[in-house]
Amino acid sequence: MRRKDLYLFNYYIMHLKEKLVSSFLFLSAFFSVIIIFLIIIFILREGMPIFLKEGLSFIFGREWKPEGEIYGFDASYGALPLILATLLTTFMAIAIAVPLGIGSAIFISHLAPKRIKSFIKSMIELLAGIPSVVYGFFGMIVLVNFFQASFNVASGEGWLVASIVLAIMILPTITSISEDVISSVPYEYIEGSFALGATKWRTIRKIVLPASLPGIIASIVLGIGRAAGETMAVMMVIGNSPLMPNLKMPFMPLKTITSAMAIEMGESPTNSMWHHALYGLAVLLLIIAFFVNWFAMKIIERSKKARVNEKLKKYAKIFFSIILFFLTIYIFEIYSIAIFGIFLLLYFIMKREIISERISQKIAFSLISLCAFISISVLFIILYYIFSNGISGLTIEFLTKPPSNLGREGGIFPAIVGTLLLVGGAILFAMPLGIGAGIYLNEYAREGKIKKIILSSITMLNGTPSIVFGLFGLTFFVIYLKWGICLLAGQITLALMILPTIIKTTQETLKTIPKHVREGSFALGATKWQTIKKIVLPASLPGIMTGAILSIGRAAGETAPILFTAAVFSQRFLPGSVFEPVMALPYHLFIIITSVPGEEARGNAFATAVVLTLLVIVLYMGAIIIRNRYRKKIRW
């Protein structure tokens, strides 16, 4: 072969390789579109009969008694009590978590001494990783009993406790995102305000908060999405009676959309109307989740273009005041006069500026510090409670033996291995696809319809509640593909759940690599893929790793997706192939808390909770350390 031909040949090979790589990357990005399409198709296919049969009365019917069909009485499929319960708990959780979260965020970014600032921030990020079963467990034994004793009510379960548990769960999310936004307000703005003689509080109130409002709203919307889609923690504390919510009765048991799905899925016979109704609920939940995410995206988009419309803000203010006004009258009846009186008095004092700037700053700062104090101490109390009760149960035997006597004796070895297998498999599936998709979107995709479709699929996937992933896994892998309840089904279901997180962090990291680095590589004659492989990817590896580890933590703590796809209650040997089921820590914890009575079971539940929490915390800590180290090191 002549030298020229050899060059040409090499050139073609290289060209082919580039083509192959870019089409693989495109496919991995397009995978999200396929998945969201499959989820919608399969959930809709199973849920359609209930919409055809009941029509709108499925949404507006006031009675939920789907079990009538098989137990021989008149079944009714009105999901309104469930929808209202979901809305109520979500709204209350937001009402509790938003002031605390924003207060903590302001505290961390502007009031905290430099030395403890990054410590508190890391702590709160760490707490975002505590699995929801652990929150539910805490709510069940501590909060429920506390309310039962201190309010002298018959039973502490109900929507109030559920809202509080949800609020604690979404607090870290709201705090850490708000803090990011508040900290990123340019310092020139703040200096400018100081230069004009404004106090620190006035600067925060008039400059910092308005400038970071869109980001704060986005964090709230994310919190709403998480609260509405949460299954396990709510199910364990809400009492699970499908009643119409009564705002005056905080200890009234309710049933949310997610808890109905998780509880009744196991009891509804295949192809019964009840079964279809549960998929109908999944459809409703998907619609709510998509709407919330779409709304969040719109806010973020809009905030990039212009400031929040003043008129819109005014209308929103009036709208919410009217709602609050009537709610107060409804709940507190005659006492609401006193509340309005206090409110008016406060308003009057603020308006007339009777209190001097300095005093109002003092009051505001002490309130903000109080918020931060409450958030951090609540989260620490939970950790302390779980650890102080569970650490004594952590013996070598507990960590290395299989369970016996329904989890009251023996250990949790198969569950630890099962969780590692589930998470390891999930990351093995999700990493290549997620990183590929991230690279495609940031480096290859041209602006246009296809990119838009892919991006919105990823957003939808990101907003899909974990119980819906579980239901999809059951319908598609377990039943449709006839895999049965097995490791592989659980791994892929979890992989789908964490895929959007990995894509997003990859994308975000790639964006931070400056353009001139790539151009330098091109100038030396490197191809696009060579540049990405040798220059861009190595530099963005820490960022991608952080995303991956965070999603591992999330996958390890999730119960809902493996509930119907992979988990078994007991098993003596480790699974021999991916087509066998496994034990898993969160599922094991859930079962021994809710189904096995007795003190021994309680003790083992605490110890299991400690192992699960430690596992997740160690992973998160790794992610935070990697991020902090490389954030300082890399300089272009």
Add this chain to the structure above:
Amino acid sequence: MKMNKIKKFLPVCVVCIALAGCIGTRETISIAGSTTVLPIVQKCAERYMQLHPEVEIRVSGGGSSIGIKNVGDGIVNIGMASRDIKDSEKSNYPDLIKHVIAIDGIAIIVHPSNPLTNLTSEQLKGIYNGTYTRWEEFGWAGEIVVIGRDTASGTGEFFWEHVMKKENFTSGMLALPSNGAVHDKVASTQNAIGFVGIGYISDKVKALKLDGIEPKVENVKNRVYPLARELYLFTKGEPTGLTEYFINFVKSDEGQRIVEEEGFIPL
């Protein structure tokens, strides 16, 4: 430097694959379904595996319908159910075969500090449909905290059919997801009343007589105690191999002893 990071993680991945890939030669069956039947089957499985070290029996919960669905679809070898198969399921899975393995009595439980010892069926129905709301009616004090099961559960359905005579439960009833949860709730709540499988009675709760009859094994066996039902295992077609051996083990003297140990009534 950065490639080292990847290299460090490679062994972890390899170990994961290797662990997932090693296929043993042991014989395995899986069982899923009702959480009421689960303790019996779990204990029997533990005992059976002690006797036959090469065998692996996996038990998971899920509920009666999951049990029937999964065995019908061939996903598990045996389905556990605390209720009989429904017509819609019969038409879906015509070849399911029913094996009765035990009898479950349902006991009415209250907090140990409650002085009450006996209820009539009418009184019980009255408490659960909301006619009586306070313990004063029964010579004690306080509001009655009515605890039931989610009507989706087999136990809840049985109670509703045989005690409530298909009337509605009071809307204030707290519906808990499992026998264990009801037991713990009653044990920790002074004014509570609940119902659980006889196997869940402990010294932390007090079991009431129903129409003067104590919820005891002999009484259920002799069919004197009114609230009792059968528990089932389902197989697809006649069981063979390990499935058959295991079902026979549950029905054998040794299996039935476990049934009794777990507080259920042997056949």
